[in-house]
Structure formats: structure tokens, C-alpha cells
Amino acid sequence: MRTQMRTMRQTRRLRPTSGAVRMLSAVACSGLLTVGLVSADAGVATAAPSGPRGDFNGDGYGDVVAASDGGAGRITVLYGEAGGLGGKRTVIDQESPGVPGHNEDGDGFGRALTAADFDGDGYGDLAVGIPHEVTGTTPWAAGSVTILWGGPSGLSGGTSLPTGAPDPEGPYSAVGATLAAADFTGDGHPDLAVGHEGGVRLLKGPFTRAGANGGVTVHRLPQGNEWIDTVRAADVNGDGRADLLAEANPQPEDGSDTSTGIWWFAGAPSGLAEGVMVDGLPESAHFAGGKAFAAGDLDGDGRAELAVGSGGGVTVVYGAAAGPGTGRPTVGLDQNTEGVPGTSEPEDAFGGALAIGDVDGDHFGDLTVGAPGETLGSGQTAVKSAGAVTVLRGSRDGVTAAGAQMFTQDSAGVPGGAESGDRFGAALLLSDTDKDGRADLAVAADGENGTGMVWRLPGSANGLTGTGSEYFGAPTAALRFGRPLEG
Numbered sequence: 001m002r003t004q005m006r007t008m009r010q011t012r013r014l015r016p017t018s019g020a021v022r023m024l025s026a027v028a029c030s031g032l033l034t035v036g037l038v039s040a041d042a043g044v045a046t047a048a049p050s051g052p053r054g055d056f057n058g059d060g061y062g063d064v065v066a067a068s069d070g071g072a073g074r075i076t077v078l079y080g081e082a083g084g085l086g087g088k089r090t091v092i093d094q095e096s097p098g099v100p101g102h103n104e105d106g107d108g109f110g111r112a113l114t115a116a117d118f119d120g121d122g123y124g125d126l127a128v129g130i131p132h133e134v135t136g137t138t139p140w141a142a143g144s145v146t147i148l149w150g151g152p153s154g155l156s157g158g159t160s161l162p163t164g165a166p167d168p169e170g171p172y173s174a175v176g177a178t179l180a181a182a183d184f185t186g187d188g189h190p191d192l193a194v195g196h197e198g199g200v201r202l203l204k205g206p207f208t209r210a211g212a213n214g215g216v217t218v219h220r221l222p223q224g225n226e227w228i229d230t231v232r233a234a235d236v237n238g239d240g241r242a243d244l245l246a247e248a249n250p251q252p253e254d255g256s257d258t259s260t261g262i263w264w265f266a267g268a269p270s271g272l273a274e275g276v277m278v279d280g281l282p283e284s285a286h287f288a289g290g291k292a293f294a295a296g297d298l299d300g301d302g303r304a305e306l307a308v309g310s311g312g313g314v315t316v317v318y319g320a321a322a323g324p325g326t327g328r329p330t331v332g333l334d335q336n337t338e339g340v341p342g343t344s345e346p347e348d349a350f351g352g353a354l355a356i357g358d359v360d361g362d363h364f365g366d367l368t369v370g371a372p373g374e375t376l377g378s379g380q381t382a383v384k385s386a387g388a389v390t391v392l393r394g395s396r397d398g399v400t401a402a403g404a405q406m407f408t409q410d411s412a413g414v415p416g417g418a419e420s421g422d423r424f425g426a427a428l429l430l431s432d433t434d435k436d437g438r439a440d441l442a443v444a445a446d447g448e449n450g451t452g453m454v455w456r457l458p459g460s461a462n463g464l465t466g467t468g469s470e471y472f473g474a475p476t477a478a479l480r481f482g483r484p485l486e487g
Contacts (some may be wrong), residue, residue: 053181054115054431054487055080056124056150062431063154064442064487065126066454067110068478072103075110075128076475077155078454080433084470085442085456090154091475094130098157100146101133108132108143108176113486116181116190118207123150126486127192128158129176143175145194149209159209163194163201164216173197174227182233182242184267189214191271193244195228200246202271217271226250226259234295234304236319241267245306245324246275247291261286262293262308264324276323280330284311296356296365298394299328305398307367309351312344314369316399328398335371339401341390342374349373350390357430357439359459364394366463368441370425376408376418387424389443389457391464405463409445413466414455416448423447424455429485434458444482449473452481 052062061080068074074093078085094101094109103109112129119125131143148158163175178195185191189205191214199221204214221228226248233242244265261281265272285291285308292309299305303319313334320327335342335350344350353370360366374388391405409418418424427444434440438459446452451474457464474481 052124052432052487053117054124056115056126057152057154058123058150061435062433062440062487063124064429064431064433064454064456064485065113065115066442066444066472066482067113067484067486068452068474068481069108069483070477070479071105072107073109073111073130074475074478075113075126076472076481078472079154080431080435083434083468084458085433086470086472088154089472092148092155099148100158100160101130101144104133106132106141111484112176112179112195113484114179114181114192115486116192117150118147118181118190118192118205119149119209120189120206121150123152125150126155127161127179127181129179129194131174131177133176142173143177143196145176145179145192147207159211161192161203161207161211161213162216163203164218175201178229178231180231180233180244184233184242184244184272185269186241186267187269191242193231193233193272195231195246197227200228200231200244200265200272204271219265219272219275221248221260221263221275230291230293232293232295234306234319235267235302236264236295236304236306236324237266237321238301238303238319239267239321243267244272245278245293245295247293259286262291262306266323278306278317278324280317280325281308281315282311282313282332284313285315287311292352292354292370294354294356294367298356298365298367299398300364300394300396303327305356305365307354307356307399309354309369312346312348312350314351314354314367316367318398331399333392333399333401335390337401340392340404341406342371342388345375347373347375347385353425353428355428355430355441356394357441357459358394359391359430359439359441360393360461360463361436361438361459362394364396366394366439367392367399368428368430368464370428370443372423372426372446374408374425376410383418384420385447386418386420386422387426387445389425389428389441393463403463407443407457407464407466411466414457414469415471416453416455419448421447426452427483427485429487431487432459433487442482442485442487444485446480446483451478452483454482454485
């Protein structure tokens, strides 16, 4: 998008796409709505403090976790407070007190993150994926998962989780490469979905600080030869149990550039039902890699939508009782859609990051769209890959471009300034960090200053605002600070 073109719109409305769901097995199961509004807590209500699922110290303010590469990997916890973030800030790695393991180059500590009250004490906890960690007596980097425990002082200490028997398909399992936590069984305890090569392991709650859980089941795709690269939890069919959405990609040795795309595993009392491929996605969503997706309720019907970013656009598949795409027609949006700021260009990567949350407090989830490759300006003064974030509002009729907003580092009130290669919008998180009932946006610019930085833009009755926004620098030796974000 070039800044002087922001008022030039092609007359192109939200476009319906053919959307159907191909059933691989009959499923009569269910899911807890991960609303994507302000926050949804998958834990159990207790007498202890309880706020957003990412509230690690129980003060009612959502907290933000920003991971970073470099060396073994580390996470930075920015604690929420009245008016903002970061009054208290903690950096945690495997050399921190009580955290299992040791720092080893390439472990990938924090490569995947998900928050929930795993032990039911009213404080949010954080599951951390370490997909390249060597475990046991073998030299293979099978990967592992650690839970960091919340409490009155925030996250501290941790427990390494048993994730079941080694993968029979091979030693390089990459366990912990992607994580999602929610109550998939409907028993009131959050469960943990752990993605790895060829499938998903479901660790059932409740969890104890000694590492015990309710058992482990392994779920594979019918093809059996694809990696699960990303998982998300949301109640797509509105039956009160969480469902699992999983992105499949071919294994590198296959040499393939296509994949089956996104799969829906409905939640059930026993765990997860057999996978169902989500049809109706554009061809670009079936290319290997290059996808981002998020889930949340954009139309207020109690069922989560699936938003998939690929090929410079975003496809929204609506939730329905029979599964994703079986109700309201699927729609596609890009920067040539009427009302969406900017103009589509191949390098923009519009949809490269996505998040859903209620930024204006109207009880409809809103869709935030990162375009980390966005160019600002043109000609000799063009700022390439400066990055931008667009907000598309939710409504009773679903996602709409009416009232859309766009933010860059040059927007009013946003600290800093846009520079080539900043990649503002590379990762997004919506969480209520100031306890005003509206989601605030955490944005990563993973190229800022060569290390990355994270911004917070507050929510308001009129949507996101640059007023009161703030930014946070990376810890020492960090790379790609803010990828991923969790809270």
C-alpha cells in the first residue's frame, strides 16, 4: 500500500466464496467458544483471583508474553496494569529458577505459547513449547513442553510435561512446535493440544505441578504424512466444548508445495473427533506454509469464525452447528475490497498475522490484520516493508469493512517511526491489559532495530487508538522479539 493511494478504492465488495465442509467421519461432538472478544478463560472458577486466561498474577489485568529467538530462546512477560503494560517486566529462560532444563543453542524455548489455568488455582499459567530440545538418552531433538506456573507474583518455576510415547513415525517429532489450550472434553478442566510431525497429542486436564495429567491421546490426519504446523482452539459449532483447528503442511522431505490446508477436530467427551477438512478456502491457502489463521466470534452468534490469511488476502469461514462453512457464506477480503484501507500489492503480506478480539466493547469480535510487508510512500521516498495493521469490525452480519482502521508507526500517537524492514504487524495479540472491558492490541515489529519491538495500542469505544500507546524493546541477545505473542 502506498500512503498517497489510501483514498483510492476499487469498488469491490466482500466477496462470497463457495464454502462447504467435506466430512471424513460422522461427528456428534462439541466445543467451548474461545470468543476472541476480550478473553476466554478455559480454566475452572475457584475462590482464588481469576481474570483473563493470560492473567498470571491474578490482578484482573491481562498480561502479554513476547518470545524471542537468539541462542536457546527466551520469553519476556509484560504485566498489565491500569493504563498500560510493562510496569513489571520479567525475562524467563531455562536457566531461570525452577524452570526445567538448561539453555542450549537452538532449543527454541518459547517457539510456541498458550495460556490457561492448568492447575485450577485461579491464576493463569503458560505452556511453553521447546520443539528442538533433546530429551531422554537419545541424541534426537524430539522437543518438549513446560508449564510455567502463575501465582500472586506472576510466572515462576515450571514443570516439564510427559507427552506420551515417542512418535512411531520417526525420532524428529518436534513436539511443542505449536500449542493450544482449552476445554476440549467439556469436563471443566483445560486440556493442552500439542502439535508435532504428522499429528496432535492431546494432554487432558486436570494438570498438577508434579506433571500429572488426565492422559494423552494421539490424533493424526487421514493422509498421515503431513505436519501440523499451527493449532488454534475455539468453539466453532457452539456446543460448549472447544474444537481444534489445525494447519497441515507437507513434510519437507516430500518436496511438495501444496497441502490440504486447515482441519477441524471437534471436541468430544473422549477428546477430539476425527479430522474434517475445511473446504471453501482459496487456492493460496493450500500452498505449503505462508498461512496465518485465527479464530473468534465475529457475528455474536456464540460460534467462532475461522480467519485465514494467505496470498495477500483474508478468508473468513463462519462457524455453524454442523461445522465451519456450513452456515453463513464464506467471504474474502483484501486491500482492494471496498472500505479496506490501501491497495493490494504482492509484497504487502496482508493477512500475514491475524487476531480476533472486541476492541470497542460492543460484544462482537473484531478482526485485526497484519501486513508486515506494507510499503509506505512511493518512489525514492518509499519505506519498504515498514508494515501496517488494519482493523475490520465485527457485527451482527459478520465482518465488515465499514469503519475500518489502519495503523502504522507513523500513525498519530504511535511512538517511533516507520523504517524499511521494521515489519510492523508481524505478530498480533488482542487482550484486555488495562481492565476496561475492551481488548488492547499488542503488535510485534520483528525487524525493528534488528532485534524486534512490541507495541501496545489501547482499545476504545471507537476502536483502536494511538493515544496512550507504548512500545517495549527486546531483551539482550534477542532476535525477532514478539514472535510469537501470547496472553
